[in-house]
Amino acid sequence: MTDKAIVLSSGGIDSTTAMAIAKSKGKKIYSLSFRYGQRHSVELEASKKIARALGAEIHKIIDIDLRQFGSSALTDDIIVPKHDAIDDINKQVIPVTYVPARNTIFLSYAMAWAEVLKATSIYIGVTSVDYSGYPDCRPEFIEAFEKMANLATKTGVTKEAVLKIETPLIHLSKAQIIKTGDKLGVDYALTISCYDPDATGRSCGRCDSCHHRIKGFRQAGIKDPTPYV
Numbered sequence: 001m002t003d004k005a006i007v008l009s010s011g012g013i014d015s016t017t018a019m020a021i022a023k024s025k026g027k028k029i030y031s032l033s034f035r036y037g038q039r040h041s042v043e044l045e046a047s048k049k050i051a052r053a054l055g056a057e058i059h060k061i062i063d064i065d066l067r068q069f070g071s072s073a074l075t076d077d078i079i080v081p082k083h084d085a086i087d088d089i090n091k092q093v094i095p096v097t098y099v100p101a102r103n104t105i106f107l108s109y110a111m112a113w114a115e116v117l118k119a120t121s122i123y124i125g126v127t128s129v130d131y132s133g134y135p136d137c138r139p140e141f142i143e144a145f146e147k148m149a150n151l152a153t154k155t156g157v158t159k160e161a162v163l164k165i166e167t168p169l170i171h172l173s174k175a176q177i178i179k180t181g182d183k184l185g186v187d188y189a190l191t192i193s194c195y196d197p198d199a200t201g202r203s204c205g206r207c208d209s210c211h212h213r214i215k216g217f218r219q220a221g222i223k224d225p226t227p228y229v
Helices: 012-024 042-053 102-117 140-150 174-183 208-220
Strands: 005-010 029-035 058-063 121-123 165-166
Touching: 005 012, 005 102, 012 029, 012 058, 012 121, 012 174, 029 042, 029 102, 042 058, 042 174, 102 121, 102 140, 140 165
Parallel strands: 005 029, 005 121, 029 058, 121 165
Antiparallel strands: none
């Protein structure tokens, strides 16, 4: 029987590459995205296209409202920081684009769906290289969540479906991620990375995420298909 994998999909480079990797390993893909009160819906439209392109069995979009808590530039009336160059980004502080407990919440939903499907893996495109410094992207967080997931679920306790949190990108740079996806045939024109796109969906080119994307494509030697303002 083909293994089932839940893939958390944000519509960006990392989650899309993680999905392509899961598919390349013969997994049946169950794509999971969230309408969590983020500034824009462009990423959700991207995630729908990506799920279709990569042949997901099902793509679910779950509604939750993290705007109720705020305290993030992605879910509150806080200005998204912009920079003229990637070297201007302060890597010593956790940026205001961090959404409190977001990955913990997303993984918990994925864990619940995995238990119902008896899926043995959840793929998440976190990386500890070329990223914004979020605490819920670190390997020690993933290890702790995986242990908790197998203690918290019926399928984990009975060993019917021991869950593995797969982080195939965790030690890769953005350029390495892009090269990996390119080899797997990922169409990065379907993806969006920007924290603050304009009304037509064009990326700003100046937020942290845009800078990491631009640098990644440049270092990979691959043309960035993103339309920028």
